[in-house]
Amino acid sequence: MRRPRLAPPAAFLAALLALLGLAGSACAAVPDSARSPGAALRARFEAMLPSLGDNGFGRPLALRSREAGHRVEGEVYALVDHRFAEVEQALHEPSQWCDVLVLPFNVKRCEADDAPARSRLRLFIARRKDSTPDDTYRLDFRFRDAALAPDFLRIALAAPSGPFGTHDYRIALEAAPADADRTILHLRYSYGYGLASQMAMQLYLSTVGAHNVGFTVESREPGGKPEYVRGMRGVMERNTMRYFLAIEAYLASRSAPAASREDARLKAWFEAADRYPRQLHEMDLDRYLAMKHRDLHWRQGARGLAQRS
Numbered sequence: 001m002r003r004p005r006l007a008p009p010a011a012f013l014a015a016l017l018a019l020l021g022l023a024g025s026a027c028a029a030v031p032d033s034a035r036s037p038g039a040a041l042r043a044r045f046e047a048m049l050p051s052l053g054d055n056g057f058g059r060p061l062a063l064r065s066r067e068a069g070h071r072v073e074g075e076v077y078a079l080v081d082h083r084f085a086e087v088e089q090a091l092h093e094p095s096q097w098c099d100v101l102v103l104p105f106n107v108k109r110c111e112a113d114d115a116p117a118r119s120r121l122r123l124f125i126a127r128r129k130d131s132t133p134d135d136t137y138r139l140d141f142r143f144r145d146a147a148l149a150p151d152f153l154r155i156a157l158a159a160p161s162g163p164f165g166t167h168d169y170r171i172a173l174e175a176a177p178a179d180a181d182r183t184i185l186h187l188r189y190s191y192g193y194g195l196a197s198q199m200a201m202q203l204y205l206s207t208v209g210a211h212n213v214g215f216t217v218e219s220r221e222p223g224g225k226p227e228y229v230r231g232m233r234g235v236m237e238r239n240t241m242r243y244f245l246a247i248e249a250y251l252a253s254r255s256a257p258a259a260s261r262e263d264a265r266l267k268a269w270f271e272a273a274d275r276y277p278r279q280l281h282e283m284d285l286d287r288y289l290a291m292k293h294r295d296l297h298w299r300q301g302a303r304g305l306a307q308r309s
Contacts, residue, residue: 038151038176073190074240084177
């Protein structure tokens with residue numbers, strides 16, 4: 001798929017400022033604590049606009065990562081072509097997030113409880129690419145939907161523990177309208193790690209994961225070829241981007257007929273991820289779809305057994 005041509009940085013920035021109604025805005029002088037949550041998110045996105053004209057993504061999107069104090073975090077800020085009301089309606093229940101989070105290739109299944117008093121979801125992560133749904137690590141997330149203002153949504157998922165001594169998993173999404181037809185999204189993903197998980201990750205990064213890179217350009221070779229971030233930050237950037245693209249694919253698929261909606265979002269996620277083959281390509285489309293259909297068949301069978309028991 002051909003990448004869209006980037007507009008010149010100055011023209012791109014001017015167009016975005018005009019699109020978002022931010023040109024000439026004086027809100028940057030107001031501290032975040034004095035703004036509504038939606039206005040604060042819009043102001044943070046506005047502050048990033050000068051760096052988005054030539055960002056390698058071909059769209060208004062910023063990806064950041066950091067590693068400090070045995071904790072690693074990634075975050076994406078992006079402008080998406082969906083109305084805020086549509087985003088809010090699509091992402092306020094755990095079961096909806098299950099439909100999002102199963103799209104990346106390494107998530108085998110997800111189980112949700114939408115009851116307000118015990119909103120939770122359980123995520124099952126593959127140990128290997130060819131893992132069966134039984135050969136997984138389980139993460140138990142608490143789910144909180146906090147609509148803090150008419151123009152702001154925050155979703156928070158938290159899991160206290162994970163495999164190999166990882167802990168305090170957090171996924172948070174913030175959303176605010178950019179204009180009548182577009183929404184600003186801020187996705188943050190993070191977790192802590194201990195000695196066992198650090199050693200396991202170092203082994204992975206020195207063997208099968210040695211070629212994997214993230215998106216941040218740390219330096220350039222004499223000919224201009226980018227050198228991308230590696231290590232734990234590289235892993236975090238890839239995973240954060242996979243989850244962000246899953247949110248977009250899910251939002252886009254909601255307009256498809258119900259019978260074809262699942263295939264629509266699977267294909268949308270794969271095509272979006274494959275725009276970044278250096279970072280996110282893992283397999284071809286046919287293999288990905290066959291694997292996900294097997295996972296779906298297993299999930300449907302498991303639900304049937306649970307209902308009969």
